[in-house]
Each structure stands twice: as structure tokens, then as C-alpha cells.
Amino acid sequence: MAQYDVVIIGGGPGGYNAAIRAGQLGLKVACVEGRGKLGGTCLNVGCMPSKALLHASEMYELANKDFAKLGIEVTPKLNLTQMMAQKAESVEALTKGIEFLFKKNKADYVKGWGRIAGPGKVAVKAEDGSETILETRHIVIATGSEPTPLNGVEVDQKRIVDSTGALSLPEAPKSLVVIGAGIIGLELGSVWRRLGAEVTVVEYLPRITPGVDEETAKTFQRSLTKQGMTFKLGTKVTAAKAGETEVELTLEPAAGGEAETLKADYVLLAIGRRAYTEGLGLETVGITPDKRGVIETDHFRTSAENVWAVGDVIYGPMLAHKAEEDAVACIELIAGKAGHVDYNLVPGVIYTYPEVAWVGKTEEALKAEGVAYKVGKFPFTANSRAKINHETEGFAKVLADAKTDRILGVHIIGPQAGELIGEYCVAMAFAAASEDVARTCHPHPTRSEAGRQAAMGVEGWTMQA
Ligand code: FAD
Ligand code: NAI
DSSP states (O other), X not given: OOSEEEEEEOOSHHHHXXXXXXXXXXXXXXXXXXXXXXXXXXXXHSHHHHHHHHHHHHHHHIIIIXXXXXXXXXXXXXXXXXXXXXXXXXXXXXXXXXXXXXXXTTEEEEESEEEEOSTTEEEEEOTTSOEEXXXXXXXXXXXXEEEOOBTTBOOOSSSEEOHHHHTSOSSOOSEEEEEOOSHHHHHHHHHHHHTTOEXXXXXXXXXXXXXXXXXXXXXXXXXXXXTTOEEEOSEEEEEEEEOSSOEXXXXXXXXXXXXXXXXXXXXXXXXXXXXXOTTOOGGGGTOOOOTTSOOOOBTTBOSSTTEEEOGGGSSSOOOHHHHHHHHHHHHHHHTTSOOOOOGGGOOEEEOSSSEEEEEEOOHHHHHHHTOOEEEEEEEGGGOHXXXXXXXXOOEEEEEEETTTOBEEEEEEEETTHHHHHHHHHHHHHTTOBHHHHHTSOOOTTSTHHHHHHHHHHHTTOOSOO
């Protein structure tokens, strides 16, 4: 008889949530993690450390630029060592928290690198080189993702860094070039700009944040530009040469043309992430990842019997909360329940200032699908809480089906937009009409009223703007 019902390879949001849910459902479960800490990319080198630096750097900028207006006179001084230390402390507490949850839910944490060693077998190589075989009824692959490399730009984690390096720079750069105007580039670019760097973002496409509602992305770019970020859109980096103290980059228009050079103290390469399956032994169970390295699944089932996969290593947005949804649904299916994820309702948030948050379809997607929709929009300039706090940038926009009024998409740009999108996730999960939100009493004075006023705008009865 197998030792385990489920062995999970990878201890990130996909893996640890799968382990916890399996424990809750009474399955005998082990989670194999090689990095020495639970929490995966998200807790160790992703969501959490980046949010720690975004928060601290936002406070620094507020103290520098905005406190005086509120009648608070201070002269802030950056202590980067302390900023990094508080980040590390929070991360440590969070990863230990997952260990606690494993114990509480009777999930075994097996330290080491896992490899599928044939049907129902996972070989685990410990730090000391010893190997143990775990026998199991089901295997769940949750090995996550890694940064996508770029030809001609070699990451050395000294002068040319990826997101992991950019979370631990030894000093605030004087100048930073970010390659890729995506979520990582703009979040970490914001951190270092606030801490003193001249930030230039080089993006291949003619727009920033592809996939984000275009009107929202344009407003976002204007706002970041006003804060001092420089954008070079429609531009590709063909080479980067790192010296002792600076990097020289060669840029060209994306469509081809004359090359130019650009120098900076540091370069952050952030052009996306790719599925990570190195050394996983997929061939021993006949799984071949697709051209992009992604493991193909049907409701988390891979092509091999009783081998499942969740999170960044499969299709869908590479987000921690999506990995968590995958994990819960996958384990529920293994346990004979009806696990399900609605990928249209996976929200996205960019934790910059202002924040950008969305759920459901963009206007561009609705147009492409030929769906007739109505728009309700409300600016934060007309929201009393935003006004009183001097934070009036941005808007909330609700897209609703022209015939049924069902909410199809919501896009918010403004301070704490990430906190505002949750109510729309719930509303859309319950197939709400815009009128359902418009007729729901919201607390005053809060930014959430802007979300409600946008819903009222769908039928043209916005009352505050
Ligand atoms: P991962 O978190 O990558 O975990 C996989 C784990 O598997 C890793 O710990 C790895 O060590 C381990 N592993 C791999 N192979 C093996 C093996 N053979 N044996 C044992 N262990 C193995 N998402 C958000 O939703 N919100 C955010 O704010 C956010 N911020 C981010 C900021 C940055 C800088 C980055 C890089 C990512 C961010 N993300 C964010 C994305 C988020 O981190 C990922 O979507 C999420 O971590 C995916 O979870 P996962 O479990 O699929 O994979
Ligand atoms: P991304 O996919 O968000 O953005 C990459 C950007 O790089 C795109 O704009 C793309 O057009 C551009 N690009 C691609 N190749 C290029 C090239 N050769 N030269 C110049 N630009 C190029 O990827 P990113 O920012 O690396 O983040 C990876 C993933 O991590 C995100 O997709 C997201 O899923 C996750 N993440 C989520 C966060 C959040 O939820 N707040 C925060 C950080 C990361």
C-alpha cells in the first residue's frame, strides 16, 4: 500500500494550499520543497517581499513629498539596511506560518528536491545528497515558474538583475533601466524610483501592461510618467554589457532601425516568467511539456494517470491567488468532490501608486467578442474620501451587458484599488447586474462609493459627478 494519498512537488501557493486542503479532507499528504523554506516564489522572492518594499518606499515618498501638505514637517532619511531587514523579518514570519499550518492540518513537509521516478513514485534528494522514495496514489506538480531570459542580456544578479536581485539591491541605484513594462517592472521600478533612482522602462510593445484594459493602462502610464518614470515603448534591447559600476545597453526600435545606447547603474530584466520543470522526471510518466514548457492539463489532470498539476506550471495567469484556486479545486477533485475554478473571475492587481485592479473582461476583449456593453465610470476626483485624503487620481469603470445588465468587467485605477476589486469579484461570482451594486448601500465616506457610483453610471444615474 502507498505511504501517501497525495505527494505534492513544490511548496509555493499552489503546493502549500494543496497540502493544507488535502490535510483538511483527511488525505495522507506530503509536500516536497527544495528551497529550504515553504511559500515558494510568492512568499520568498515574489508577492510578499515586493509588497514589503512597495509599502516602505511609498511611506518614504509620502514623508518626503506629501506630509508637509498635511502639516507634518519631517526630514526623512533612507535606511536601506533597515528597510531590507524588516522585509526579511516579515518574509521569515510568513514562511514559518505555513509550517505551522502544515502541522495543524497534518501535512508532512519533506525538505529536498523532488523528481517523479515513475508512476506513484517521487524521489526526494535531500541537502546531504541522500535520496528517499515516497510512494503515493496521486502526484501533484506545483513547481511554479522562473524568470524568462533574454538573449544578449545575461543576468548576473550584480548589475543586471531579475526580480529576485531587484528585491535585494545593496544600494538605491542612481539610474535603473527596467526591461519590460509589465507588472514586475512597474512595481519594482516604482520602488527604486521612490528611493531615488532615475527609472527608464524599455518595452517592446507600443503600450505598457499588455492585457490590462487600454484606457486604464493609458491613465496608468500618464500617472507613472508624472511621478518621473521614463518610458521607451516599441523598443527592444539587443545587448547589455555589464561593467564594474554600470551597464551599457543597446536599444533598437522594435520594428527595426537605428540602434542607440543607454547607460545605467543597474538593469532589471522583467519580460515575463516561464514554467519551471527542470529535473522533474516528467519523461518517466510520459508527460511532455508544450513548446513554452507549460504542462498541459484538463481540470488539473495531466496526460499521465494520477499525476496532476497546478499554479504557474500550467496555463492561466501566473498569480498566487490563481495557484491557490487551482490547488483547492485539484485536491477536491482528487478527493472525489466537485472542484472548479472560474478563470474569468481571477482578479489582477498592480500594487503601485495608484494601484490598478481588474476582474472580468476588458473593453477590448468585449469588442473583439462582439458583445454589446454599457459603461459606467466614476472619477476619484469626485469621491469625497479621495478628495479629503488628496488622492484623487484615477477612476472606477464598470462594464455591463447592454441587454441583461450583468457585470462583465470592472477596472479600477486609484489608491487601494486592490482592496476595492474584491466586492466586484463576489458580485460577479453571484452573476450580479450592475444595478445590484448600484442599489447596495455603501459606507460613507469611503473609496468603495466610487465603485458603486460607477455601477450607477451604467444606467446613467451617477449622483456625485
Ligand atoms: P511557486 O511559488 O514558484 O512555487 C514553486 C515552488 O516549487 C518553489 O518554492 C520551488 O523551489 C519549488 N520547486 C520547484 N521544483 C521543485 C522540485 N523539483 N522539488 C521540490 N521543490 C521544487 N502574484 C500575486 O498574485 N500577487 C502578487 O503581488 C505577486 N507579486 C509577485 C512579485 C514578484 C517579484 C514575482 C516574481 C511574482 C509575483 N507574483 C504575484 C506571482 C506569484 O509569486 C506566483 O504566481 C506564485 O508564486 C505561483 O505559485 P506556484 O505555487 O505555482 O509556484
Ligand atoms: P509581464 O508579462 O507582466 O510583463 C512583461 C512585459 O515585458 C510585457 O509588457 C512584455 O510586452 C514585455 N516584453 C517581453 N519581451 C520583451 C523584450 N524582449 N523587450 C522588452 N519588453 C519585453 O511579466 P513580468 O512583469 O516579468 O511578471 C511576470 C508575472 O509575474 C506577471 O505576469 C504576473 O503574473 C506575476 N506578477 C504578479 C504581480 C501582481 O500580481 N501584483 C506582481 C509581479 C509579478
